[in-house]
Amino acid sequence: MKTPSNWLNKILNLLLVLPLLLLSGLGVYWLWQSGYEQAFLILFAAFYAFVVVLKTLLKKKTTHTPDYPTVTANEEWPPEATEIWARINALAEKLNPADYPLTDSQRLIELAKKVTLEVAGYYSSNQDKTGLDVPLRNILFITEKVSRDMRCLLDDKIPFSHLLTVNNGLQIWKWKARLESGHFLFRMGSLLFSPVSSLPRELKQFFIGKAAAYPIGSFERWLLQTLVKTIAYYAIELYGGQSVPLRITETAQEPELTDSTLSKQPLRVLIAGQLKSGKSSLVNALSAKLIAPVDVLPLTGALTPYKLNHDHLGEMLIYDSPGYDYENAWYESESDQNLGGFDLILVVCAANQAAREADVKFMTALRAWFDQHLKRRFPPVLAVVTHIDQLRPIREWDPPYDIHSPQNAKAQAIREALDYISSTLDIPANDCIPINLKPKYEYNIDAIWSALVEIQPAIHRAHHLRRLTEGKQREKWALIRKQLEHAGRFAVDQIKKS
Structure with missing residues (x-):
């Protein structure tokens, strides 16, 4: 329920605005009485056209990008990972959101496969059959890691991301463009009716407000680049031998190989x-x-x-x-x-x-x-x-x-x-x-x-890298031994049943 004090505040605010409205009206009336309204409109149109053209040129030269978080290389990676990470960064920079719409899951899967094959091919000794060097378990491991990181990133950095769908996000950007168009018409009307107060505001928005104007599509581009770099990050960890996806815990002879x-x-x-x-x-x-x-x-x-x-x-x-x-x-001897x-x-x-x-x-x-x-x-x-x-x-x-x-x-x-x-x-x-x-x-x-x-x-x-290199070989053979043991038990059970 509105109290009398609220009505009083509104009346006081209206009284504060009345002098500005009166001054604007008198200015338009004076221009009309003096016969200067046509010259003023021509001068106003020329000035605003100049500002719009200048703003468009500056926008093309200096496109501001939002301060989104970025995926960086792991400091513990060995030197061999430097080249492939540079390749992936170059690939991510060239991505066009129009080629990989966030609503097209099939295109995103193709992009993920392209990145994974790029990393696998870099580490593979058989360059002609790179596609065959990507085991299913590796794809599942990378998918698990990437999905978790992308979810946490959106939850932490993007407001209301847990409530919005991808389609909602694209609609928001479309409405943003429409609202900007409506705001443009409002500013044009303000300049016509109150040029004295509106021109300083327009100049301030032109020179200062540029820093807050994010280009449409930057969010989609950032999501694609982050997705590509995250996939590449875990692919490099996996194929470069930096990650520890395997877990051998069933036998006491083979301890679990983890970072700890x-x-x-x-x-x-x-x-x-x-x-x-x-x-x-x-x-x-x-x-x-x-x-x-x-x-x-x-x-x-x-x-x-x-x-x-x-x-x-x-x-x-x-x-x-x-x-x-x-x-x-001593280091030259074969030992x-x-x-x-x-x-x-x-x-x-x-x-x-x-x-x-x-x-x-x-x-x-x-x-x-x-x-x-x-x-x-x-x-x-x-x-x-x-x-x-x-x-x-x-x-x-x-x-x-x-x-x-x-x-x-x-x-x-x-x-x-x-x-x-x-x-x-x-x-x-x-x-x-x-x-x-x-x-x-x-x-x-x-x-x-x-x-x-x-x-x-x-x-x-x-x-860390020395222990990973030594431990990977032991863990690989331990996994093979465990799989053979399970296969043997299964075969024996089948024979007993028959």
């Missing part, structure tokens, strides 16, 4: 370096207790793992490796121990040793291995520079040393040694850590742990 179980696997750290560079001493220093043998002669004849635990990094397996030289290197089995590499370099050919050979072999295995990510590499106390002046040892702004000869010598190792091994200078492992004179060991914590995300990305 993968993350529980200990990190693998390789300590590599030349003979007598201080590798075993580094293992002892990192563990804060004597766990690796140290002697005047190299004692480590093969990769020797030591288990450590760190508050931030968790469980780690530190692999002490045999010292290498330019002629003999199960290869350069791809680690998540972090610590290259121990003695600062008082100028020869770096063996270290360069090791880094070259390491990079070559990962260049040939693009499903894996190159692990972080730190250069641990030992024996810095042996740099000139040899008798001086008064840490700490400011190597960023050297103030004395010792600090300058350490800085030069780090720069030389950095440039020779192509390792960033910030990833070269000077330490001293001499008993009772230990220095800067904590800097290694600080560096590891800082690059922890990169370490875990390398660890």
